[in-house]
Amino acid sequence: MVQFPGLEGVVAAETAISLVDGQQGMLIYRGHWAKDLAVYNSFEEVAYLLWYGKFPSANEYEAFITKFKKYRVLGVEEKKVLESLPLQLDVMSALRTVISSMSHTFTAWPPTVDDAIRITAMAPTIIANLNRRNEGVEFVEPHPDLNHVANYLYMLKGEIPQKAHVAAMNAYAILTMEHGMNASTFSSRVVVSTQSDIVSAICAAIGAMKGPLHGGAPSEVMTMLNGIGSKENAEQWMREHLEKGNRLMGFGHRIYKTRDPRAEALKTVTGRLASEDPWLDLAVYVEELAIKILEEYKPGRRLYTNVEFFAAAVLRSVEMPSTLFTPTFTSSRLVGWTAHILEQSQNNRIYRPQSEYVGEMPI
Numbered sequence: 001m002v003q004f005p006g007l008e009g010v011v012a013a014e015t016a017i018s019l020v021d022g023q024q025g026m027l028i029y030r031g032h033w034a035k036d037l038a039v040y041n042s043f044e045e046v047a048y049l050l051w052y053g054k055f056p057s058a059n060e061y062e063a064f065i066t067k068f069k070k071y072r073v074l075g076v077e078e079k080k081v082l083e084s085l086p087l088q089l090d091v092m093s094a095l096r097t098v099i100s101s102m103s104h105t106f107t108a109w110p111p112t113v114d115d116a117i118r119i120t121a122m123a124p125t126i127i128a129n130l131n132r133r134n135e136g137v138e139f140v141e142p143h144p145d146l147n148h149v150a151n152y153l154y155m156l157k158g159e160i161p162q163k164a165h166v167a168a169m170n171a172y173a174i175l176t177m178e179h180g181m182n183a184s185t186f187s188s189r190v191v192v193s194t195q196s197d198i199v200s201a202i203c204a205a206i207g208a209m210k211g212p213l214h215g216g217a218p219s220e221v222m223t224m225l226n227g228i229g230s231k232e233n234a235e236q237w238m239r240e241h242l243e244k245g246n247r248l249m250g251f252g253h254r255i256y257k258t259r260d261p262r263a264e265a266l267k268t269v270t271g272r273l274a275s276e277d278p279w280l281d282l283a284v285y286v287e288e289l290a291i292k293i294l295e296e297y298k299p300g301r302r303l304y305t306n307v308e309f310f311a312a313a314v315l316r317s318v319e320m321p322s323t324l325f326t327p328t329f330t331s332s333r334l335v336g337w338t339a340h341i342l343e344q345s346q347n348n349r350i351y352r353p354q355s356e357y358v359g360e361m362p363i
């Protein structure tokens with residue numbers, strides 16, 4: 001018998017990057033509450049914290065920001081690859097391909113913080129401009145005076161974003177930056193444990209992130225809420241959905257058996273953004289009702305909203321197209337992946353679990 005299906009409960013590595021406590025609903029990044037960092041710090045400060053294990057001095061921060069600005073700008077070769085991709089290709093696959101095409105320009109082994117900054121800084125430029133290309137509008141270069149998060153919104157629309165949108169996206173990006181040994185982070189650690197390069201590890205993580213049970217959920221939350229449509233329809237819709245054996249997207253988590261602290265923090269952020277929005281009102285209503293209905297259909301499973309449920313609300317409020325929900329999640333999770341890649345490479349042992357053979361034996 002398989003002892004740990006899905007490796008549930010298996011501790012495969014020591015980490016100093018984050019603590020995810022699913023019983024108490026706690027998320028800590030290097031000794032700091034993620035929910036506080038999301039409100040009081042910038043994306044760049046928290047990225048620095050995750051990579052270096054401390055906050056930067058003023059001089060360190062300045063040098064760090066200079067690198068971010070430089071790496072955000074794509075070179076001629078990267079732009080050529082981006083332009084050459086089929087328009088039908090989804091953004092996650094396109095992002096993976098553009099990053100993959102640059103692997104010869106990164107350190108072979110061991111990966112460096114500079115590699116991590118470069119991949120993280122360039123991702124929003126790639127994603128925003130892939131989207132612009134799909135919309136048939138011109139490439140927008142990063143704005144030298146805007147920070148990481150504001151630049152992403154700027155490149156998407158080609159105009160300076162509203163402060164409230166930047167603050168909401170900053171909170172979203174920090175809360176989704178890191179989350180322990182999830183499927184994509186584990187994938188990246190497995191690849192780098194073979195002493196393969198950082199780009200291969202990131203490409204594997206992007207592949208894992210794409211799936212609807214992981215990073216693909218927020219656009220499915222939008223689809224679900226759009227399908228429900230109104231408070232009157234909510235109960236019947238959810239019951240029919242569950243009776244067909246389907247899952248309610250944005251609910252349940254392998255680790256959290258109480259409310260996901262990221263969902264709580266994002267709910268507050270969305271409340272500040274657009275308290276009058278009927279869609280948000282519906283989301284809050286559906287959350288409360290779904291928790292009760294899930295307890296009825298799946299007693300004792302302790303299914304609550306996960307980060308994706310209110311992530312959908314934040315992304316919708318800043319007018320993010322739903323095709324970019326997962327790529328946007330990816331652009332912030334790059335910080336966590338690269339922090340784990342660095343940590344794995346510094347104390348490495350190749351991952352090699354076992355499987356149990358249940359096939360036939362030769363006669």
Ligand code: CMC
Pocket residue numbers: 006179182212213214215217246247248249250251252253254255294298301303306307308
């Ligand atoms: N709706 C209905 N039932 C559910 C749900 C849900 N969203 N989630 C779990 N269950 C049920 C499941 O059917 C199973 O029931 P039973 O015991 O009768 O077979 C039980 O709860 C345990 O489910 P599981 O699949 O063994 O739990 P897991 O820990 O393997 O799955 C999960 C975790 C997130 C994949 C799952 O809860 C799910 O599919 N949720 C919906 C998709 C979603 O919102 N994904 C985003 C996850 S958060 C992002 C991240 O951090 O990666």
